[in-house]
Amino acid sequence: MNNKIVKKFEDLPSPSYVCEQDLLENNLKLLKRVQDEADVNILLALKGFALYSTFDLCKKYLKGCCASGLHEAILAKEEFGGEVHTYSPAFKEEEIDEIIQLSNHLVFNSFNQLKQFRQKALGKTSLGLRINPEYSSVEVDLYNPCAINSRLGITKANFEEDELEGIDGLHFHALCEQNVDALEGALKAFEDNFSMYFKDLKWVNFGGGHHITREDYDVEGLIKLLKDFKKRYPHLKVYLEPGEAVGWQTGYLVATVLDVIKNGMNLAILDTSAEAHMPDTLAMPYRADIRNSGIANEKEYTYRLGGNTCLAGDIIGDYSFDKPLEIGDKIILEDMIHYTMVKTTTFNGIKLPSIVIKLSNDCYQIVNNFGYNEYKGRLS
Numbered sequence: 001m002n003n004k005i006v007k008k009f010e011d012l013p014s015p016s017y018v019c020e021q022d023l024l025e026n027n028l029k030l031l032k033r034v035q036d037e038a039d040v041n042i043l044l045a046l047k048g049f050a051l052y053s054t055f056d057l058c059k060k061y062l063k064g065c066c067a068s069g070l071h072e073a074i075l076a077k078e079e080f081g082g083e084v085h086t087y088s089p090a091f092k093e094e095e096i097d098e099i100i101q102l103s104n105h106l107v108f109n110s111f112n113q114l115k116q117f118r119q120k121a122l123g124k125t126s127l128g129l130r131i132n133p134e135y136s137s138v139e140v141d142l143y144n145p146c147a148i149n150s151r152l153g154i155t156k157a158n159f160e161e162d163e164l165e166g167i168d169g170l171h172f173h174a175l176c177e178q179n180v181d182a183l184e185g186a187l188k189a190f191e192d193n194f195s196m197y198f199k200d201l202k203w204v205n206f207g208g209g210h211h212i213t214r215e216d217y218d219v220e221g222l223i224k225l226l227k228d229f230k231k232r233y234p235h236l237k238v239y240l241e242p243g244e245a246v247g248w249q250t251g252y253l254v255a256t257v258l259d260v261i262k263n264g265m266n267l268a269i270l271d272t273s274a275e276a277h278m279p280d281t282l283a284m285p286y287r288a289d290i291r292n293s294g295i296a297n298e299k300e301y302t303y304r305l306g307g308n309t310c311l312a313g314d315i316i317g318d319y320s321f322d323k324p325l326e327i328g329d330k331i332i333l334e335d336m337i338h339y340t341m342v343k344t345t346t347f348n349g350i351k352l353p354s355i356v357i358k359l360s361n362d363c364y365q366i367v368n369n370f371g372y373n374e375y376k377g378r379l380s
């Protein structure tokens with residue numbers, strides 16, 4: 001860990017993920033307002049945002065973390081404190097004791113898993129089951145928990161109502177980057193099929209995928225929906241566990257142009273990689289925004305931007321600029337905080353981006369730097 005303070009943007013290491021503390025705090029304040037006005041509990045999903053040097057700030061606003069297994073549960077306990085809610089598609093015998101000890105809530109993906117671990121967990125943590133509400137509104141299957149034949153959650157047909165001993169809650173996670181209308185649909189499906197079991201429960205968890213901090217998100221609509229739900233079931237505690245909404249639009253990835261060449265068009269090679277540093281641009285796929293750029297041919301100088309791995313498809317996209325790109329120029333890829341640093345790889349031996357927090361006083365704190373050890377350390 002480095003923690004060096006740098007005053008000027010030009011002095012940042014390249015590449016770097018730069019999270020702006022003030023923007024993060026604005027998101028946290030909005031989530032806290034939902035939490036307070038609707039009387040619900042909001043957890044941070046570590047899967048999407050695990051920038052733990054900001055957790056002292058996050059824990060002023062949110063109740064805890066949702067973890068997807070042992071390592072995330074340990075990180076939640078070590079760095080965040082508060083409540084730890086752990087769900088995994090399948091827990092392992094050799095890890096379950098430690099997970100039980102770390103977790104306030106433990107959510108099983110199937111009745112098999114419940115039966116395997118119930119006796120160990122009973123009385124030590126609050127037990128829940130993940131439901132598949134079979135309400136599918138996410139268009140890309142890679143991100144759709146309710147896609148056909150999904151392994152995530154228990155469907156109505158597989159629900160064993162005689163096996164609910166020790167179950168305090170039900171959990172569903174059916175959304176991805178969505179607004180209140182999608183939650184309304186998923187919640188209706190959930191209630192239609194499972195509300196008959198609510199009377200014996202203590203809590204329900206509406207999962208993540210709520211894009212609460214996006215500009216066009218209907219925050220008032222969400223508060224109303226949550227309040228209405230609580231009116232129908234006043235005995236239930238309600239949890240939400242967004243990841244993306246916490247880190248949404250809180251910073252960028254800054255990279256440097258290493259070379260400019262031609263092959264039928266202008267090509268620029270950056271010291272970053274779509275494949276290794278922003279894999280969702282290839283997986284979704286989506287086009288990242290770049291500061292002060294346009295789509296191809298919108299501005300005078302168009303370039304295809306590529307990464308410095310040897311993967312032919314390591315291409316960020318075609319962008320146009322007002323001035324020709326030159327070696328050494330900085331490129332700022334917007335909104336590269338959530339689902340980026342949690343997914344990086346050292347593929348092809350390229351350096352991981354440094355991690356930087358832009359503080360409220362406009363100084364930059366370099367919270368982590370990486371090098372050869374991260375590459376070698378995961379091989380043998």
Ligand SMILES: *Cc1c(COP(=O)(O)O)cnc(C)c1O
Nearest residue numbers: 045048173207208209242243244
């Ligand atoms: C991914 C995930 C989340 C967080 O989803 P976001 O889209 O980042 O809000 C929450 N809960 C579960 C179970 C998840 O798998």
